[in-house]
Amino acid sequence: xxxxxxxxxxxxxxxxxxxxxxxxxxxxxxxxxxxxxxxxxxxxxxxxxxxxxxxxxxxxxxxxxxxxxxxxxxxxxxxxxxxxxxxxxxxxxxxxxxxxxxxxxxxxxxxxxxxxxxxxxxxxxxxxxxxxxxxxxxxxxxxxxxxxxxxxxxxxxxxxxxxxxxxxxxxxxxxxxxxxxxxxxxxxxxxxxxxxxxxxxxxxxxxxxxxx
Amino acid sequence: xxxxxxxxxxxxxxxxxxxxxxxxxxxxxxxxxxxxxxxxxxxxxxxxxxxxxxxxxxxxxxxxxxxxxxxxxxxxxxxxxxxxxxxxxxxxxxxxxxxxxxxxxxxxxxxxxxxxxxxxxxxxxxxxxxxxxxxxxxxxxxxxxxxxxxxxxxxxxxxxxxxxxxxxxxxxxxxxxxxxxxxxxxxxxxxxxxxxxxxxxxxxxxxxxxxx
Amino acid sequence: xxxxxxxxxxxxxxxxxxxxxxxxxxxxxxxxxxxxxxxxxxxxxxxxxxxxxxxxxxxxxxxxxxxxxxxxxxxxxxxxxxxxxxxxxxxxxxxxxxxxxxxxxxxxxxxxxxxxxxxxxxxxxxxxxxxxxxxxxxxxxxxxxxxxxxxxxxxxxxxxxxxxxxxxxxxxxxxxxxxxxxxxxxxxxxxxxxxxxxxxxxxxxxxxxxxx
Amino acid sequence: xxxxxxxxxxxxxxxxxxxxxxxxxxxxxxxxxxxxxxxxxxxxxxxxxxxxxxxxxxxxxxxxxxxxxxxxxxxxxxxxxxxxxxxxxxxxxxxxxxxxxxxxxxxxxxxxxxxxxxxxxxxxxxxxxxxxxxxxxxxxxxxxxxxxxxxxxxxxxxxxxxxxxxxxxxxxxxxxxxxxxxxxxxxxxxxxxxxxxxxxxxxxxxxxxxxx
DNA sequence: AATGAATGAGGGTTCATTCAT
DNA sequence: CATGAATGAACCCTCATTCAT
Numbered sequence: 075x076x077x078x079x080x081x082x083x084x085x086x087x088x089x090x091x092x093x094x095x096x097x098x099x100x101x102x103x104x105x106x107x108x109x110x111x112x113x114x115x116x117x118x119x120x121x122x123x124x125x126x127x128x129x130x131x132x133x134x135x136x137x138x139x140x141x142x143x144x145x146x147x148x149x150x151x152x153x154x155x156x157x158x159x160x161x162x163x164x165x166x167x168x169x170x171x172x173x174x175x176x177x178x179x180x181x182x183x184x185x186x187x188x189x190x191x192x193x194x195x196x197x198x199x200x201x202x203x204x205x206x207x208x209x210x211x212x213x214x215x216x217x218x219x220x221x222x223x224x225x226x227x228x229x230x231x232x233x234x235x236x237x238x239x240x241x242x243x244x245x246x247x248x249x250x251x252x253x254x255x256x257x258x259x260x261x262x263x264x265x266x267x268x269x270x271x272x273x274x275x276x277x278x279x280x281x282x283x284x285x286x
Numbered sequence: 287x288x289x290x291x292x293x294x295x296x297x298x299x300x301x302x303x304x305x306x307x308x309x310x311x312x313x314x315x316x317x318x319x320x321x322x323x324x325x326x327x328x329x330x331x332x333x334x335x336x337x338x339x340x341x342x343x344x345x346x347x348x349x350x351x352x353x354x355x356x357x358x359x360x361x362x363x364x365x366x367x368x369x370x371x372x373x374x375x376x377x378x379x380x381x382x383x384x385x386x387x388x389x390x391x392x393x394x395x396x397x398x399x400x401x402x403x404x405x406x407x408x409x410x411x412x413x414x415x416x417x418x419x420x421x422x423x424x425x426x427x428x429x430x431x432x433x434x435x436x437x438x439x440x441x442x443x444x445x446x447x448x449x450x451x452x453x454x455x456x457x458x459x460x461x462x463x464x465x466x467x468x469x470x471x472x473x474x475x476x477x478x479x480x481x482x483x484x485x486x487x488x489x490x491x492x493x494x495x496x497x498x
Numbered sequence: 499x500x501x502x503x504x505x506x507x508x509x510x511x512x513x514x515x516x517x518x519x520x521x522x523x524x525x526x527x528x529x530x531x532x533x534x535x536x537x538x539x540x541x542x543x544x545x546x547x548x549x550x551x552x553x554x555x556x557x558x559x560x561x562x563x564x565x566x567x568x569x570x571x572x573x574x575x576x577x578x579x580x581x582x583x584x585x586x587x588x589x590x591x592x593x594x595x596x597x598x599x600x601x602x603x604x605x606x607x608x609x610x611x612x613x614x615x616x617x618x619x620x621x622x623x624x625x626x627x628x629x630x631x632x633x634x635x636x637x638x639x640x641x642x643x644x645x646x647x648x649x650x651x652x653x654x655x656x657x658x659x660x661x662x663x664x665x666x667x668x669x670x671x672x673x674x675x676x677x678x679x680x681x682x683x684x685x686x687x688x689x690x691x692x693x694x695x696x697x698x699x700x701x702x703x704x705x706x707x708x709x710x
Numbered sequence: 711x712x713x714x715x716x717x718x719x720x721x722x723x724x725x726x727x728x729x730x731x732x733x734x735x736x737x738x739x740x741x742x743x744x745x746x747x748x749x750x751x752x753x754x755x756x757x758x759x760x761x762x763x764x765x766x767x768x769x770x771x772x773x774x775x776x777x778x779x780x781x782x783x784x785x786x787x788x789x790x791x792x793x794x795x796x797x798x799x800x801x802x803x804x805x806x807x808x809x810x811x812x813x814x815x816x817x818x819x820x821x822x823x824x825x826x827x828x829x830x831x832x833x834x835x836x837x838x839x840x841x842x843x844x845x846x847x848x849x850x851x852x853x854x855x856x857x858x859x860x861x862x863x864x865x866x867x868x869x870x871x872x873x874x875x876x877x878x879x880x881x882x883x884x885x886x887x888x889x890x891x892x893x894x895x896x897x898x899x900x901x902x903x904x905x906x907x908x909x910x911x912x913x914x915x916x917x918x919x920x921x922x
Numbered sequence: 923a924a925t926g927a928a929t930g931a932g933g934g935t936t937c938a939t940t941c942a943t
Numbered sequence: 944c945a946t947g948a949a950t951g952a953a954c955c956c957t958c959a960t961t962c963a964t
């Protein structure tokens with residue numbers, strides 16, 4: 075049992091409903107990261123949370139609902155980090171772009187365990203419309219914001235580029251680099267992946283992201 | 287039963303050992319594409335192939351082996367298309383790069399059903415080392431070839447760019463665009479995705495991929 | 499929540515121990531009538547009573563005890579109506595017989611919901627000796643009283659009949675008619691069922707139950 | 711394990727599909743008779759049949775379907791005996807009535823175990839429309855035939871009676887007597903129950919069923 | 923080589939019961 | 944007294960695998 079699970083064992087019978095749900099969601103994430111989505115069972119999640127079998131159906135109606143809320147949790151957690159970076163990075167569009175790109179490869183977010191969770195859900199998204207919707211919504215939101223930032227930069231620098239294409243390409247590249255980090259962690263570190271994405275930005279917006 | 291399954295039935299009598307295995311692998315791919323990996327059972331695959339329950343364990347030792355060989359089949363099929371495009375695209379490095387990029391978004395390859403299969407396997411790759419190895423090997427191979435092509439172009443055009451970074455970025459972007467096509471097919475077509483990747487190439491190698 | 503349940507909630511604060519038990523028993527009866535015995539769970543009963551989950555095990559030792567007391571309640575309630583009818587029907591044996599027969603098809607008693615409860619318990623009686631005993635005792639008691647009444651009538655009318663047989667037959671017919679009302683309520687009303695039983699009495703004791 | 715179950719153990723892997731279904735249905739009946747419907751689980755039925763857990767869902771889609779087919783089996787078995795008696799009892803309506811009444815109390819049919827099965831299903835019929843329909847259909851059929859026979863007898867004997875009422879009463883009495891035999895087997899035997907029903911027939915059709 | 927009935931371990935889920943509050 | 948979150952045994956059902964044919 076992981077350290078987190080052990081800590082969870084120090085439990086009271088009166089944890090707030092939301093706290094207990096979060097506890098179970100986190101146990102689910104750990105299980106997917108460790109064993110994969112297809113191996114993750116109710117029993118494993120419950121044990122990982124240090125709780126009993128029946129508790130999941132007490133707080134979520136079914137395994138499916140648990141997984142949906144888990145996906146939502148992961149998406150929201152990421153989104154929070156994203157907007158936080160966006161807001162705390164000054165007013166320059168270039169700096170903002172740099173900041174949110176950085177989020178993708180942040181040590182706290184870009185861990186193989188977490189990447190495994192993303193790909194686990196993406197892998198199931200074709201056959202589970204709910205997953206697809208949640209992920210699609212997220213993608214659209216990011217694309218919209220990124221296209222806005224790229225648009226500002228293009229206007230400033232009078233670049234011959236399409237804001238949408240630049241934004242879509244950036245997002246796609248970041249997610250594609252996640253795949254690299256998942257599959258070939260030996261060949262590439264998060265830092266190198268970030269460097270690749272920055273090389274992209276430098277390539278299309280050379281005036282705004284000068285080589286260091 | 288699909289048309290493909292019906293056709294499979296006809297040839298079942300005289301199928302050689304290898305042909306039977308391929309028949310089952312193709313049925314597996316169809317099932318993953320249609321229902322998802324987690325829903326794909328031995329019974330569904332057998333039915334999709336127009337054959338009986340027990341036959342899979344006769345030709346493959348287990349479900350796991352079937353899935354591994356299926357992944358290998360998908361990877362190989364893709365690789366063949368890749369090299370074919372590479373070879374039939376003349377001697378110019380730029381043309382070759384264009385050709386292999388085109389493969390990613392080729393009508394015959396870039397279909398949601400097939401993308402679903404890729405993501406299904408990637409989604410399980412963290413917890414199944416065998417999947418990971420097969421996919422990782424494929425990635426390394428492509429990266430190596432792409433880096434070579436990018437190196438040639440950089441030398442030709444005297445671009446201020448890193449060949450590895452350009453190649454890694456291209457590959458990552460293409461795979462990231464696949465995710466877009468999987469999640470938000472309404473927002474983006476394969477053609478647009480290809481345009482995004484070409485915009486990338488134009489951005490970093492403007493002399494070799496002029497705007498049309 | 500039903501109206502009854504809402505009303506129950508209001509009085510819950512000041513309910514005495516026995517009143518609370520009765521409240522739960524009535525909720526049990528409503529649940530069996532509505533959903534059936536096999537679907538009736540502690541949670542449903544508690545909710546129907548407008549009370550909390552754990553309360554049943556506080557007042558009854560187990561679900562089994564609750565069901566036993568519920569059966570006893572139903573039996574007693576019926577018995578009360580029976581003797582009340584018996585006593586308030588004058589001194590003539592024929593009138594008494596008419597009165598208790600009428601109880602079986604009384605609007606207040608002969609409702610499908612209530613019949614469902616009787617048959618639910620009878621259906622389980624084979625495998626639960628306690629149920630069987632309670633029901634058997636009831637049957638014996640009624641048979642004894644009915645046989646006495648039939649005996650009086652036979653003596654009065656000098657009928658060529660066996661008092662026991664007439665009584666057993668009457669009781670059996672009434673309970674068999676309940677089955678009809680349970681299974682084919684469209685084909686037969688309580689009034690018609692009563693007419694059938696009266697036809698029986700007229701048939702065997704023509705002088706005492708003349709055709710109207 | 712019962713004798714029947716032991717015999718079932720001498721099994722082949724190629725019993726016909728229908729034979730295996732019947733085997734499971736008979737095991738279900740034994741289980742309901744022994745333990746009651748509410749205690750009857752898939753595991754118990756499978757064990758009683760000398761087969762494995764999963765087999766029930768192989769031949770029936772669900773427990774519910776198994777129970778439905780079991781009820782139908784019981785109903786059909788009874789109906790067969792009923793019509794056989796009807797046909798082999800000569801042409802006289804009175805004899806036919808006697809014969810089918812006899813079926814109710816036949817040693818081979820009127821066993822507590824079998825009665826328990828009937829009442830088990832009746833007890834659930836309120837909450838399971840399918841059960842109710844099957845039982846109701848059966849009741850209607852019998853009532854119709856019995857009313858026809860009673861009509862003939864009434865015409866022959868010029869009795870002052872209603873054919874429907876006589877028939878409904880007879881059927882109800884027989885089923886009510888089953889309840890007696892289920893609840894108070896000590897107080898009454900099948901023979902006595904039959905005598906009660908004959909007393910009824912004699913009472914209403916004295917010319918056709920003379921006292922012996 | 924091929925079939926498909928049979929197996930049984932293990933999945934998700936329910937629910938009577940317990941217990942800290 | 945009363946609550947309701949928590950438990951865990953036992954339910955029904957699925958499905959990879961086996962095996963007699």
